[in-house]
Structures are given as structure tokens and as C-alpha cells.
Amino acid sequence: MNLGRIALALAMDKPKGLASVASRGKWYSGTSDGTAIDVTYRSMHEALCDLESLVLMYGNFYNDGRSTNLGVPKINVSIDVDGVTYPLFFDNGNSHKTLPLGARTITDEIRISIKKGTRFFVRTHVLLNTGEKHPTGLTVIGAQNPGEGLMEGDATAGTFTSQNNNPKYAYAPLVILGEPAHRVNFKTVGFCGSSSSTGAGHTNTRVDNFPVGEVGFMQIGALRAGWGYVTAGQNGQKASDFVQLIKRTNQLQMLKNCDLVIVQYSSNDLADSSTTFEVLKENILKIHQVYWNMGIPTAQVTVNPRTTSTDGWTTLQNQTPINANFAPGANSARGKFNAWVMNNNDGIVGIDCNKGWESSPDSGLWAVDPTRTSDGIHPNNNGHGFVAADAVQDYLLAF
The missing domain is CATH 2.60.120 (Jelly Rolls)
Structure with missing residues (x-):
């Protein structure tokens, strides 16, 4: 059964050809x-x-x-x-x-x-x-x-x-x-993921000169690239949730006219220690296939570290990965996933945001000085606003 074709056949009541033309639309959470x-x-x-x-x-x-x-x-x-x-x-x-x-x-x-x-x-x-x-x-x-x-x-x-x-x-x-006045010069990107894709961890502070609120590294990257965006991320959701048809119908309606969809799912899946790289890879491919079957190209961001800390993530030595999936090194599930994404395997195109999050390649630790997270799960203002946003912006500008 081709779930992508089923999704495409769902009743879609939004007029054709319209784009997301304004900021701060937001999924209900x-x-x-x-x-x-x-x-x-x-x-x-x-x-x-x-x-x-x-x-x-x-x-x-x-x-x-x-x-x-x-x-x-x-x-x-x-x-x-x-x-x-x-x-x-x-x-x-x-x-x-x-x-x-x-x-x-x-x-x-x-x-x-x-x-x-x-x-x-x-x-x-x-x-x-x-x-x-x-x-x-x-x-x-x-x-x-x-x-x-x-x-x-x-x-x-x-x-x-x-x-x-x-x-x-x-x-x-x-x-x-x-309806954009100059449609050929304006593109829109959809963000499909969990809470980090909605800006979780970023406080209500102004970014550049845009209205305050509801922005993270993905939205900041789009705004700086001059793209419209649709935030369809769902707090707490996993890739394994999205592949269930009933849980994605409204997201598909919101994203169906986008020029590109960037997928962020992965962190919540790997937080479950029973999830293997192979299982995550299979579910991520299913998500991308849904959009490919709708005629929408996709990209996948790398998965960030996930650690606990005894000092507010201000040092490396006091951080501990939450489970073996997030352990340091290329052989952890996280390491394998990021390598798979960035090597453009199976049609997946990667955006490496870890240069803005991780202390060094495959360290499994959040960067410090300044801190990049306040909870070990989501980027903070620095994590959203530094290199991670630049990576999204650069990808969109080159698209």
C-alpha cells in the first residue's frame, strides 16, 4: 500500500496555487x-x-x-x-x-x-x-x-x-x-517535525526586526532567505507517529503547495532506547516518500545531541548523553543517522545543523561558551540563532 498516494488523494479544500505569504501561522499544540x-x-x-x-x-x-x-x-x-x-x-x-x-x-x-x-x-x-x-x-x-x-x-x-x-x-x-504579486520570485518551505521545528527552546525575544514569537532555527533561516514558511511541527511527536496516516492529514493539507519540505523528525525517536537506526531510517524514508509522491522535494536536518547536565550545559565534562543512541562516536544510532543523511543516501538530501549545536563532530555533547541548549533537548536562543539557522538559510538560497 502506497501511503503517499493515499495522502495525496485526501480531500484538499485549499485553493490551488496559493502560497504561505505571512509570518506566524502556527499549528495547534x-x-x-x-x-x-x-x-x-x-x-x-x-x-x-x-x-x-x-x-x-x-x-x-x-x-x-x-x-x-x-x-x-x-x-x-x-x-x-x-x-x-x-x-x-x-x-x-x-x-x-x-x-x-x-x-x-x-x-x-x-x-x-x-x-x-x-x-x-x-x-x-x-x-x-x-x-x-x-x-x-x-x-x-x-x-x-x-x-x-x-x-x-x-x-x-x-x-x-x-x-x-x-x-x-x-x-x-x-x-x-x-497570491504573491510575483509568484515566480517567491518560494515557500514547509517544516515537518517535532517541537524543535516549531522553535521550542527559543524565548520570546525579537529576531532581526520581525514580530516576536514562534520562530526557531528553521523559521529564522526561511525569513533571512526571503522565503515564506509553514510551521506544521507537532510537539512531542516522533517519525513513527507521522507515518500513521490519521496523524498527518492536516499537516499535508497545510504543506501541499510548498516548494520544499524540510523534515526534522529523529530526536524523539532516538530518545526511546529501543529505536534502532534501521527503524528510524525506515520511518524517515516513509515521510519523505509521502512528499515525493505529492511532487514536493524534501531535505532532512541532522539530529542534535541530547544530554543531561549537572551545571546547566555550561561545560562539556558535566554532560551525559541520555542513552546509547546518543552516545559519542560514529557508531551510535545518532552517528549513523547523521552520516546517512549527510551522505545523501536513498534520495535523502541533508542539512547539517550540528555545526551550530555540537561541540565537535560526533562528540554527542552540546557546544558551550555560549551554551546552545537550556534543557538538553532543544536548542536555546543561541542554538536556534547561530549556525543552525545559517545552514537552513544557505540551503534555501541555493535551492
């Missing part, structure tokens, strides 16, 4: 607390190219496609561009949309010209029954992204004055699509 049942979130985004239209994608699921503990939200949406608020519609003119469990939807396309670098806002009003929860993904950070935040009730029109300027997990678009 959690749920609200059950008290936010009539609230409007206002999120900041930046146009990554000159564009001529916008389409916003939403859903009612989280993490690996599950809808456990979610309610059935009714949403309505508007955008603020250059001080003007434009209502968006669904299904050829409906102002509101009810999302059943597991549903995915898009807004009607709005024809609007926005210049590259323009910051605009999306207002998303969500209405639920008492005690129900909605999915959350993006963090709105009002203090650092002035104008972001939340208001009780339907605040999709009129003046928006945030009632909470602290970071808050929000209901916002999965991805912001649109």
Missing part, C-alpha cells in the same frame, strides 16, 4: 482552559512578499490531529491592514463558521494588495458553550508586539484594546495563504 468561551484574539503577522490576496486557514483539532476535550467553536474573523478593518467570510459570503470536531476550514479569498514587510493583524472571535475548550497554538505577546492581545466578546470590528498584555496562547490561523 494545546487547548484553552475552558473559561475563554467568548473572546477575540488579535495576532500580529508580517507580509513576507508583495501580495494580492489573503486566505486564512483554521481548524478544530490539536497536536496529532486529535480533538479530545475540544468543544465546537463558532468563529468570525477580520483583518486590520493600514488602519482599516476588513471582515472575512466563509463559504461564499457567510460571516460565521461552526467547526465540528476535527474540522478544517478556510476563509473566502479577499483581494487586497499588501506590500512586503507590512505588519497587519488578524482578529479571531471564538464562541463556545460554557466550559468548552478551543485549540491553541500561537502566543500573542502584547507587550512586545503592540496591538496583540485579547478582548472579551466579539471585537472583530471597532477599536481593539487588549485586556491582557501578557503572553497568552491564542486561537489564530494555522497558516495565512495568499
Whole structure:
């Protein structure tokens, strides 16, 4: 059975030819607390190219496609561009949309010209029954992204004055699509992986001059290369999870029009000491095959070290790999995987991010001075922002 062909045959409702044209779309990784049942979130985004239209994608699921503990939200949406608020519609003119469990939807396309670098806002009003929860993904950070935040009730029109300027997990678009003004000069890349591919470990600090939040080494590399991007990573997921068809359908919908997909899966698999290099290799190949069957080229990043530390990862001698898979040397499962990736075997094209993470080739230890991790699992600001981001940027510029 060819799972890639099955995935390609899934019902895809996004208009053909649209690209991811704005920053800070985000996969849903959690749920609200059950008290936010009539609230409007206002999120900041930046146009990554000159564009001529916008389409916003939403859903009612989280993490690996599950809808456990979610309610059935009714949403309505508007955008603020250059001080003007434009209502968006669904299904050829409906102002509101009810999302059943597991549903995915898009807004009607709005024809609007926005210049590259323009910051605009999306207002998303969500209405639920008492005690129900909605999915959350993006963090709105009002203090650092002035104008972001939340208001009780339907605040999709009129003046928006945030009632909470602290970071808050929000209901916002999965991805912001649109028609680039010069499509031939603009490419988009999809990021398929676990939490590190979403920027986990990077604090809410500004990178270059982009809006704060939701960026890691992959997003930073794309932004600096002038590419659009789609963040479809799933916290805690393994490659072995993705190969299960039901857990990837929404990711494929988000990524299907990308010019390239970069896969990051591997670390969580090897954290399970029973996972061998051969098993990981088989599952990674299945992931790439899915995208190849959709006509999308792929690349694979190397797997980072994974260690414990007794001094906050400030020295090498006090780090210990978490299991034999992450042991130093070329013969560990991690060493074999990275060599396989970088030798371009089986059609896999590698991006070596370990030059920004590892103290020396195959040491199995995070680099120090400055530190590259704060938890031994994910890169920190230095790990996301140094050589790893450059490796992604260089690959995209040469693509």
C-alpha cells in the first residue's frame, strides 16, 4: 500500500496555487482552559512578499490531529491592514463558521494588495458553550508586539484594546495563504517535525526586526532567505507517529503547495532506547516518500545531541548523553543517522545543523561558551540563532 498516494488523494479544500505569504501561522499544540468561551484574539503577522490576496486557514483539532476535550467553536474573523478593518467570510459570503470536531476550514479569498514587510493583524472571535475548550497554538505577546492581545466578546470590528498584555496562547490561523504579486520570485518551505521545528527552546525575544514569537532555527533561516514558511511541527511527536496516516492529514493539507519540505523528525525517536537506526531510517524514508509522491522535494536536518547536565550545559565534562543512541562516536544510532543523511543516501538530501549545536563532530555533547541548549533537548536562543539557522538559510538560497 502506497501511503503517499493515499495522502495525496485526501480531500484538499485549499485553493490551488496559493502560497504561505505571512509570518506566524502556527499549528495547534494545546487547548484553552475552558473559561475563554467568548473572546477575540488579535495576532500580529508580517507580509513576507508583495501580495494580492489573503486566505486564512483554521481548524478544530490539536497536536496529532486529535480533538479530545475540544468543544465546537463558532468563529468570525477580520483583518486590520493600514488602519482599516476588513471582515472575512466563509463559504461564499457567510460571516460565521461552526467547526465540528476535527474540522478544517478556510476563509473566502479577499483581494487586497499588501506590500512586503507590512505588519497587519488578524482578529479571531471564538464562541463556545460554557466550559468548552478551543485549540491553541500561537502566543500573542502584547507587550512586545503592540496591538496583540485579547478582548472579551466579539471585537472583530471597532477599536481593539487588549485586556491582557501578557503572553497568552491564542486561537489564530494555522497558516495565512495568499497570491504573491510575483509568484515566480517567491518560494515557500514547509517544516515537518517535532517541537524543535516549531522553535521550542527559543524565548520570546525579537529576531532581526520581525514580530516576536514562534520562530526557531528553521523559521529564522526561511525569513533571512526571503522565503515564506509553514510551521506544521507537532510537539512531542516522533517519525513513527507521522507515518500513521490519521496523524498527518492536516499537516499535508497545510504543506501541499510548498516548494520544499524540510523534515526534522529523529530526536524523539532516538530518545526511546529501543529505536534502532534501521527503524528510524525506515520511518524517515516513509515521510519523505509521502512528499515525493505529492511532487514536493524534501531535505532532512541532522539530529542534535541530547544530554543531561549537572551545571546547566555550561561545560562539556558535566554532560551525559541520555542513552546509547546518543552516545559519542560514529557508531551510535545518532552517528549513523547523521552520516546517512549527510551522505545523501536513498534520495535523502541533508542539512547539517550540528555545526551550530555540537561541540565537535560526533562528540554527542552540546557546544558551550555560549551554551546552545537550556534543557538538553532543544536548542536555546543561541542554538536556534547561530549556525543552525545559517545552514537552513544557505540551503534555501541555493535551492
